[in-house]
Amino acid sequence: MSVRELVVLGTASQVPTRHRNHNGYLLRWDGEGILFDPGEGTQRQMLRAGVAAHDLNRICVTHFHGDHSLGLAGVIQRVNLDRVPHEITAHYPRSGQRFYDRLRHATAYRETVALTEAPVDADGPLAVTPSYTLEARRLSHPVESYGYRLTEPDGRRMLPERLAAHGIQGPDVGRIQRDGALGGVPLEAVSEVRRGQRFAFVMDTRLCPGVHALAEGCDLLVIESTFLDEDEALAEEHGHLTAGQAARVARDAGVRHLVLTHFSQRYGDPEEFERQARAAGFEAELTVAHDLQRVPVPKRR
Numbered sequence: 001m002s003v004r005e006l007v008v009l010g011t012a013s014q015v016p017t018r019h020r021n022h023n024g025y026l027l028r029w030d031g032e033g034i035l036f037d038p039g040e041g042t043q044r045q046m047l048r049a050g051v052a053a054h055d056l057n058r059i060c061v062t063h064f065h066g067d068h069s070l071g072l073a074g075v076i077q078r079v080n081l082d083r084v085p086h087e088i089t090a091h092y093p094r095s096g097q098r099f100y101d102r103l104r105h106a107t108a109y110r111e112t113v114a115l116t117e118a119p120v121d122a123d124g125p126l127a128v129t130p131s132y133t134l135e136a137r138r139l140s141h142p143v144e145s146y147g148y149r150l151t152e153p154d155g156r157r158m159l160p161e162r163l164a165a166h167g168i169q170g171p172d173v174g175r176i177q178r179d180g181a182l183g184g185v186p187l188e189a190v191s192e193v194r195r196g197q198r199f200a201f202v203m204d205t206r207l208c209p210g211v212h213a214l215a216e217g218c219d220l221l222v223i224e225s226t227f228l229d230e231d232e233a234l235a236e237e238h239g240h241l242t243a244g245q246a247a248r249v250a251r252d253a254g255v256r257h258l259v260l261t262h263f264s265q266r267y268g269d270p271e272e273f274e275r276q277a278r279a280a281g282f283e284a285e286l287t288v289a290h291d292l293q294r295v296p297v298p299k300r301r
């Protein structure tokens, strides 16, 4: 059984607090690990969360503010120290190439890993694998910022009672799946569409078309809610979202599990984010993230 889950490494915006590390999130998706926005301290948070350097296949950075990228220096050196045997691909805004270069070469170390640079400079697909398509969407923040989305291809779910009604059994089930038809019976007659799962990572941004496009129909949405609703003017000014704004996006997009994170240090009570998200009309599963939490991608419907 393949594992699809989010491992929360850190949840603080701007500066870490006593209870929250800078941002950092690992998505386990089948055999792959995708690290999003490694802020300062990510290397140690990985250790605490049971994430090894070998678990990383891809790194996605939304933008080059420190709470989303300072951890690159440590993580990159660690994968090299541990001699990770597979290729690792890094995505980040091309406009921040100079920041990426500095973080990658922040100090001296021995390079042992094939680290591929795949910068982003437009909306669209970045990678296609058998289990997902990764795409980027431009967000709205004072520095160029991109959100990321994984979409699993749709598959087909075989329907045992329909197979039985057509007398299809044993190796013939594999044949009709492979060939699309068997003895005049089309595959569609004995199966139904199994919708691919969808995940998105949205951070940092004010409301803009990219936010909605990334969130659309997500099984699991990780989205920043830096501010509470009473500070909406501040959020707009600094290019962030409030709890209520994030929740309304998720509600309108039909998100099944909403993860709020990237909290400003100005607030003490995380439950207020939940109250405001509920007040905004989001009724599905909701997590106000805390460090080292694991959030499974919801089971298929």
Ligand SMILES: [Zn+2]
Residues within 6 Å of the ligand: 013, 014, 065, 067, 068, 204, 262
């Ligand atoms: Zn941030």
